Amino acid sequence: MTRIESQSGSSWLTRDELDSARERLPILYVDIVPVRADESGIVTSVGLLLRITGHGQISRALVSGRVLYHERVRSAVLRHIEKDLGPLALPRLPTSPQPFTVAEYFPTPGVTAFHDPRQHAVSLAFVVPVDGDCAPQPDALELTWFTPIELLDPTLFSEMSGGQGTLLRQALAYCGL
Amino acid sequence: MTRIESQSGSSWLTRDELDSARERLPILYVDIVPVRADESGIVTSVGLLLRITGHGQISRALVSGRVLYHERVRSAVLRHIEKDLGPLALPRLPTSPQPFTVAEYFPTPGVTAFHDPRQHAVSLAFVVPVDGDCAPQPDALELTWFTPIELLDPTLFSEMSGGQGTLLRQALAYCGL
Amino acid sequence: MTRIESQSGSSWLTRDELDSARERLPILYVDIVPVRADESGIVTSVGLLLRITGHGQISRALVSGRVLYHERVRSAVLRHIEKDLGPLALPRLPTSPQPFTVAEYFPTPGVTAFHDPRQHAVSLAFVVPVDGDCAPQPDALELTWFTPIELLDPTLFSEMSGGQGTLLRQALAYCGL
Amino acid sequence: MTRIESQSGSSWLTRDELDSARERLPILYVDIVPVRADESGIVTSVGLLLRITGHGQISRALVSGRVLYHERVRSAVLRHIEKDLGPLALPRLPTSPQPFTVAEYFPTPGVTAFHDPRQHAVSLAFVVPVDGDCAPQPDALELTWFTPIELLDPTLFSEMSGGQGTLLRQALAYCGL
Numbered sequence: 001m002t003r004i005e006s007q008s009g010s011s012w013l014t015r016d017e018l019d020s021a022r023e024r025l026p027i028l029y030v031d032i033v034p035v036r037a038d039e040s041g042i043v044t045s046v047g048l049l050l051r052i053t054g055h056g057q058i059s060r061a062l063v064s065g066r067v068l069y070h071e072r073v074r075s076a077v078l079r080h081i082e083k084d085l086g087p088l089a090l091p092r093l094p095t096s097p098q099p100f101t102v103a104e105y106f107p108t109p110g111v112t113a114f115h116d117p118r119q120h121a122v123s124l125a126f127v128v129p130v131d132g133d134c135a136p137q138p139d140a141l142e143l144t145w146f147t148p149i150e151l152l153d154p155t156l157f158s159e160m161s162g163g164q165g166t167l168l169r170q171a172l173a174y175c176g177l
Numbered sequence: 178m179t180r181i182e183s184q185s186g187s188s189w190l191t192r193d194e195l196d197s198a199r200e201r202l203p204i205l206y207v208d209i210v211p212v213r214a215d216e217s218g219i220v221t222s223v224g225l226l227l228r229i230t231g232h233g234q235i236s237r238a239l240v241s242g243r244v245l246y247h248e249r250v251r252s253a254v255l256r257h258i259e260k261d262l263g264p265l266a267l268p269r270l271p272t273s274p275q276p277f278t279v280a281e282y283f284p285t286p287g288v289t290a291f292h293d294p295r296q297h298a299v300s301l302a303f304v305v306p307v308d309g310d311c312a313p314q315p316d317a318l319e320l321t322w323f324t325p326i327e328l329l330d331p332t333l334f335s336e337m338s339g340g341q342g343t344l345l346r347q348a349l350a351y352c353g354l
Numbered sequence: 355m356t357r358i359e360s361q362s363g364s365s366w367l368t369r370d371e372l373d374s375a376r377e378r379l380p381i382l383y384v385d386i387v388p389v390r391a392d393e394s395g396i397v398t399s400v401g402l403l404l405r406i407t408g409h410g411q412i413s414r415a416l417v418s419g420r421v422l423y424h425e426r427v428r429s430a431v432l433r434h435i436e437k438d439l440g441p442l443a444l445p446r447l448p449t450s451p452q453p454f455t456v457a458e459y460f461p462t463p464g465v466t467a468f469h470d471p472r473q474h475a476v477s478l479a480f481v482v483p484v485d486g487d488c489a490p491q492p493d494a495l496e497l498t499w500f501t502p503i504e505l506l507d508p509t510l511f512s513e514m515s516g517g518q519g520t521l522l523r524q525a526l527a528y529c530g531l
Numbered sequence: 532m533t534r535i536e537s538q539s540g541s542s543w544l545t546r547d548e549l550d551s552a553r554e555r556l557p558i559l560y561v562d563i564v565p566v567r568a569d570e571s572g573i574v575t576s577v578g579l580l581l582r583i584t585g586h587g588q589i590s591r592a593l594v595s596g597r598v599l600y601h602e603r604v605r606s607a608v609l610r611h612i613e614k615d616l617g618p619l620a621l622p623r624l625p626t627s628p629q630p631f632t633v634a635e636y637f638p639t640p641g642v643t644a645f646h647d648p649r650q651h652a653v654s655l656a657f658v659v660p661v662d663g664d665c666a667p668q669p670d671a672l673e674l675t676w677f678t679p680i681e682l683l684d685p686t687l688f689s690e691m692s693g694g695q696g697t698l699l700r701q702a703l704a705y706c707g708l
Contacts, residue, residue, distance in 0.1 A: 013201050021198050024190050026244050028203045028299050040605040041624030067203050070297055072281060072289070074571040092623055093572030095658050097279045097707040100627065101530060102301060104249060104274075112249070113530075120247055122205055124279060127626050173527030176455060176467075176628040217428040218447030251394040269446055270395030272481050273454065274530040278707060290707075304449050350704030353451040353632060353644075367555050375552050378544050380598050382557045382653055421557050424651055426635060426643070451635075456628045456655060458603060466603070474601055476559055478633060 013069075022119035029123035030076050031103060031164070032063040033171040034085060036145065037129045043175045046151060046168070047134060049084060050142035053161065058141070060159045062167065064123070073097065077126060083137060090132030099124040100174040103167050114163035127171050148177045190246075199296035206300035207253050208280060208341070209240040210348040211262060213322065214306045220352045223328060223345070224311060226261060227319035230338065235318070237336045239344065241300070250274065254303060260314060267309030276301040277351040280344050291340035304348050325354045367423075376473040383477035384430050385457060385518070386417040387525040388439060390499065391483045397529045400505060400522070401488060403438060404496035407515065412495070414513040416521065418477070427451065431480060437491060444486030453478040454528040457521050468517035481525050502531045544600075553650040560654035561607050562634060562695070563594040564702040565616060567676065568660040574706045577682060577699070578665060580615060581673035584692065589672070591690045593698065595654070604628065608657060614668060621663030630655040631705040634698050645694035658702050679708045 013021070021027065034047040048060040065080040067073055074093060081091045103123040105116035114123075136143040146156065151172065157165030190198070198204070211224040225237045242257040244250055251270055258268045280300040282293035291300075313320040323333065328349065334342030367375070375381070388401040402414040419434040421427055428447055435445045457477040459470035468477075490497040500510065505526065511519030544552070552558070565578040579591040596611040598604055605624060612622045634654040636647035645654075667674040677687065682703065688696030 017201065021202055024194065024246050025198055025202065026205045026246060026248075028205055035626060037624075037626050039624070040603070040609055041626050042605065043626050067299065069201050069203060070283065070285070071203075072571070073279060073299065074573065078571055092660070093568075093570070094625075095566060095568050095572050095574050095660060095706045096631070097281075098275065098277065098705070099279065100275065101527075102250060102274045102276065106247065108247070111247075122244065122250065129623070129626060170527040170530070173524040174455075174629070175626045176524070212449060214447075214449050216447070217426070217432055218449050219428065220449050249394070251396065255394055269483070270391075270393070271448075272389060272391050272395050272397050272483060272529045275528070277450070278705075306446070306449060347704040347707070350701040351452070351632075352449045353701070371551075371555065374548075375556055378548065378600050379552055379556065380559045380600060380602075382559055421653065423555050423557060424637065424639070425557075427633060427653065451633045452629065452631065453633065454629065456604060456630065458628075460601065462601070465601075476598065476604065 026120045026122045028067040029064060029105075029121045030067060030073060030080060031123045031125040031167055032077055032081060033125070033127045033168060034063055034081065034089070034091070034130050034134070035127055035175070043127075043148060043172075043177060045145040045147050046172075047085070047130070047143055047145050048156075048160075049136060049140040050144065051140050057161075058159070059161045060156065060164075061140075061161075062164050064164075073124060077128065081128065081130070084140065085130065085134040085143065086137060088133040088135075089130045092129045092131065094126060094128070099126055101125050101167070101170050103163070105162060112163070113166045116162055125167055125171065127175060148172065203297045203299045205244040206241060206282075206298045207244060207250060207257060208300045208302040208344055209254055209258060210302070210304045210345060211240055211258065211266070211268070211307050211311070212304055212352070220304075220325060220349075220354060222322040222324050223349075224262070224307070224320055224322050225333075225337075225345075226313060226317040227321065228317050234338075235336070236338045237333065237341075238317075238338075239341050241341075250301060254305065258305065258307070261317065262307065262311040262320065263314060265310040265312075266307045269306045269308065271303060271305070276303055278302050278344070278347050280340070282339060289340070290343040293339055302344055302348065304352060325349065380474045380476045382421040383418060383459075383475045384421060384427060384434060385477045385479040385521055386431055386435060387479070387481045387522060388417055388435065388443070388445070388484050388488070389481055389529070397481075397502065397526075397531060399499040399501050400526075401439070401484070401497055401499050402510075402514075403490060403494040404498065405494050411515075412513070413515045414510065414518075415494075415515075416518050418518075427478060431482065435482065435484070438494065439484060439488040439497065440491060442487040442489075443484045446483045446485065448480060448482070453480055455479050455521070455524050457517065459516060466517070467520045470516055479521055479525065481529060502526065557651045557653045559598040560595060560636075560652045561598060561604060561611060562654045562656040562698055563608055563612060564656070564658045564699060565594055565612065565620070565622070565661050565665070566658055566706070574658075574679060574703075574708060576676040576678050577703075578616070578661070578674055578676050579687075579691075579699075580667060580671040581675065582671050588692075589690070590692045591687065591695075592671075592692075593695050595695075604655060608659065612659065612661070615671065616661065616665040616674065617668060619664040619666075620661045623660045623662065625657060625659070630657055632656050632698070632701050634694070636693060643694070644697045647693055656698055656702065658706060679703065
């Protein structure tokens with residue numbers, strides 16, 4: 001039996017239990033768009049991970065993950081940034097808990113722009129400037145920084161799965177780009 | 178065995194299963210601040226429910242409830258407004274999925290300003306103008322509309338439980354009041 | 355001497371005085387994206403005006419205009435909707451004064467995505483659902499409603515001037531589209 | 532003739548011209564709430580300036596000032612922080628141009644919660660974390676950092692003029708406090 005993702009509290013969720021919950025409840029997620037910004041707050045580049053999906057396809061991805069039981073949303077944001085960008089990323093979390101949008105990933109494609117075949121996930125999305133050294137962790141092939149102009153390339157969006165290309169566009173719009 | 182809250186999909190959650198999930202996962206909620214607004218969008222009054230809590234205390238409350246599996250957040254907002262204010266409330270849902278804040282109710286008091294002894298609930302909070310006839314439903318004693326000036330009364334906030342007084346203040350601040 | 359745009363207070367601005375101010379101060383504007391939304395708040399169509407610009411070109415435009423001295427931003431939003439969509443539009447103004455973005459139109463092209471050769475205008479942008487009958491007023495040729503899918507057509511954005519195509523995209527992103 | 536506030540462009544505004552504009556047009560401002568935040572983005576303290584007003588009264592104040600002709604809003608925010616907190620403040624400007632609220636200061640008291648006897652000012656309000664050394668500049672007596680708990684003291688709000696106490700409360704609400 002594989003136990004996954006340690007909980008802040010004493011309770012653990014087995015893989016079976018999580019699979020069961022995923023068929024019954026919306027699961028709370030965070031999506032993070034890591035950016036470099038200049039001193040006036042203008043976004044100069046956006047970091048995207050390169051990953052191999054479960055189906056062997058290569059995909060660009062945002063930093064993303066579950067909020068655990070008894071974990072604050074802020075702590076989940078910090079934890080997933082550290083997990084995906086390493087411990088030296090120096091993220092600058094927003095002072096407000098207000099996400100720039102909420103992405104609803106449905107197991108059924110087409111209900112919204114977002115799709116997750118494993119579950120119904122509802123994700124609070126944040127843009128987070130990072131000042132430090134970022135490095136892809138073992139579960140990613142690469143971390144690449146794209147300028148706002150490079151992000152206009154439509155092939156880039158098509159390399160993102162589950163609707164994360166839409167979420168990235170929404171993040172850029174929110175930043176005035 | 179009591180089955181509760183019909184799901185949009187085919188799966189149901191027994192009371193036991195929901196109780197079990199509540200000990201393992203953050204549960205997604207919506208909190209709605211129902212308001213009357215004039216033609217220029219200025220809030221003229223806020224509706225609060227009067228309820229008897231499980232402990233026999235009388236409490237003022239916002240419209241609030243769970244998001245179900247395979248249910249859109251917007252649909253959950255509509256459903257809970259209809260459940261608490263009746264089918265003729267004519268709510269005007271926001272066009273943006275961005276909540277004005279996210280309230281994190283912890284089972285442990287003091288982690289945040291919000292507390293729910295039953296569970297770790299993460300709630301997306303929206304201000305929703307209602308144009309129609311609102312009536313308290315059987316599970317509430319009363320629905321009362323308060324002007325922004327009446328809401329300055331600190332006893333009113335103390336009559337709200339779980340930190341909803343804080344959430345109401347945040348809603349008023351968001352509306353520029 | 356032509357006097358323009360009646361002021362709420364007693365003071366008037368001559369065309370010369372306004373021209374002078376436009377060379378010295380940022381001028382406060384509002385931009386409004388008029389939308390039709392369904393009962394759950396989902397945007398079903400966006401209204402764009404068809405106008406002949408000063409240079410004889412045909413251009414798609416948002417509802418837009420100046421905030422006057424001693425006029426509330428909300429009142430300016432209402433006034434410009436009535437001016438451009440007629441008195442029966444029944445707009446639903448947001449309850450929060452927070453715009454979804456701020457568009458900075460510079461007289462110099464390229465400083466931002468927005469450009470206004472006449473002036474430095476700073477515009478508070480709002481999405482406003484309208485429920486009533488909308489009709490183009492004498493200064494516009496046409497008012498056309500586009501579905502979100504029709505808005506994907508890039509030629510539509512190229513028909514908008516001054517960067518309003520960018521602003522429209524930002525509005526759609528804000529609405530989760 | 533005193534010329535004030537150098538413009539980014541070639542044009543200058545004499546005191547008389549600015550006084551004249553102030554009687555005819557809304558003037559664009561920014562209000563900044565400077566905060567210290569911890570690594571998870573939680574606000575730990577808020578900085579308030581202590582100033583002597585024109586009438587010889589002592590007043591607590593936010594960082595605040597005009598946006599100049601041909602100046603970006605972001606640049607105005609940076610400039611006023613440097614002017615009021617010194618050049619070593621290391622402000623972290625938001626990546627989004629969306630203010631948390633818009634404060635409308637009317638010359639007539641009571642129109643909104645905000646009042647400025649000199650002019651009709653419309654102010655874009657931002658919360659800005661500062662990481663560096665902040666020092667009051669010659670036009671202020673003191674810069675004091677208050678914890679969120681200390682800010683609950685109602686006497687503090689009464690020491691703020693023009694409605695800035697209301698704006699501060701709105702900022703705290705926006706930060707989830």
